[in-house]
Amino acid sequence: MKQKREKIQVLEQRALLLRKLWNYQSFEPIPLKKLLFEMGVVALFRPMSAKFSGMAIKIQNDNEVFRFMMVNSDMPVGRQNFTICHELYHLYVQEHFETRVCKVGSFDKKDPEEYNADIFAAHFLLPAEALKTRIPLQELEHRNVSLATILRIENLFECSREFLLIRLQELGFMHEEEKEQFQKSVKATAHRYGYSPYLYTKSAAESVVGDYASLANELFDNELISESHYYSVMEDLGFNLSDIDLQGDEAE
Numbered sequence: 001m002k003q004k005r006e007k008i009q010v011l012e013q014r015a016l017l018l019r020k021l022w023n024y025q026s027f028e029p030i031p032l033k034k035l036l037f038e039m040g041v042v043a044l045f046r047p048m049s050a051k052f053s054g055m056a057i058k059i060q061n062d063n064e065v066f067r068f069m070m071v072n073s074d075m076p077v078g079r080q081n082f083t084i085c086h087e088l089y090h091l092y093v094q095e096h097f098e099t100r101v102c103k104v105g106s107f108d109k110k111d112p113e114e115y116n117a118d119i120f121a122a123h124f125l126l127p128a129e130a131l132k133t134r135i136p137l138q139e140l141e142h143r144n145v146s147l148a149t150i151l152r153i154e155n156l157f158e159c160s161r162e163f164l165l166i167r168l169q170e171l172g173f174m175h176e177e178e179k180e181q182f183q184k185s186v187k188a189t190a191h192r193y194g195y196s197p198y199l200y201t202k203s204a205a206e207s208v209v210g211d212y213a214s215l216a217n218e219l220f221d222n223e224l225i226s227e228s229h230y231y232s233v234m235e236d237l238g239f240n241l242s243d244i245d246l247q248g249d250e251a252e
Contacts, residue, residue: 008119014093015123026127027134029157032084033209041067041091042210043084045203047074053104056087058097067091073203078160079105080203085121093120105163126157126167135173145173150182151193158199161186 016026022039024030036043048054053075057068069087071080086104090097094113107118132140134153139145145168154164165182168174174182187200 007116011093011116011119012123012127015120016127018088018092019124019127026129028130030125032081032158036069036084036209039067040210041069041088042208043068044070044206044208045073045080046070046206048072050074051103053079053102054083054087055099055101056090056097057099058091073206075202076160076200077203078154078158078163078199081158082121082125082160082163085125086117088124089117089120122163122167122170125159126153126164128171130157131167131171131173140173143173143175145178147182147189148193151190151195155190155195155199161200 019026019030022030022035024035033043048070049072052072054069054071056070057066059066059068069084069091071083071087073080075083083102083104086102090100090102090113094116100113102114102117104114104121105118107115109115131153134156135145135149139149150161150164150168153159154161157164161183165174165179169176169179187197190200191197
C-alpha cells in the first residue's frame with residue numbers, strides 16, 4: 001500500500017512538473033489542443049472502435065523526436081480530453097516508449113504503464129489544487145459539493161462527469177452514494193443549468209491538430225516509417241492512394 005501511494009505521488013509530481021514546464025499553474029485549466037499544437041504533437045481525431053480510446057507513437061531520430069497521437073472522436077469530448085492527457089504520459093513521461101494502442105480510464109493495475117498513464121492524466125487534467133480552489137468554502141467544510149459546482153468545474157476543465165466525480169471521491173469531497181446520484185442524467189442536468197451539450201457528446205467528425213501530412217512525408221523520406229505505414233497515414237487524411245506517387249512524377 002505504501003509503495004502504491006509513493007508511486008501515485010511520483011506521478012502527481014511529474015504531472016505538476018510538466019504543467020509548470022509548459023507554463024500552466026496547478027489551479028488553471030489547460031487548452032489541450034492548443035498545447036498539442038505548441039508542443040508539436042500531431043494529433044488526429046477520428047472515429048475508432050469502442051474498444052480503444054486512442055493511441056500514441058514516438059519516433060526518435062538522432063536528436064529529433066516525433067510525437068503523434070490518435071484520439072477516438074466517437075467518444076464524448078470530455079473523455080477525449082482525458083485520452084489526450086493519458087497519451088501525453090506515454091509521449092513525455094514513460095521511458096523507452098515507441099507505440100501503444102490504449103483503452104483509457106480503466107485504471108487497470110494489471111497493465112502498469114496504462115495504469116500509470118491514467119493516474120498521470122488525472123493529476124494533469126484536474127490537479128487537487130484546481131478542485132480545492134473552485135469549490136466554495138462552505139461546500140468544502142461540509143464535504144457537500146453541489147451540482148452547480150460540479151457543472152462549473154467540469155465545463156471549465158472540459159472533463160467528463162465520471163472522471164470529475166472519481167477525483168472528488170479520491171480527495172474525500174464526496175461519498176459513493178452521492179457519486180452514484182450525480183452520475184445520473186448528465187446531459188439533462190447540464191441542459192437544465194444552461195450549459196452547452198458540447199462536452200457531453202461525441203465530436204464524430206475527423207479533425208487534425210498540427211501538420212499531419214508533412215510529418216508523415218518527413219518520416220517516410222527519412223525512412224522512419226514504412227511505405228505501408230505511410231499509405232495508412234495518408235489514407236487517414238482522406239487522400240486517394242492512387243494519387244500518391246512515392247517515386248516522384250514520372251517523366252513524360
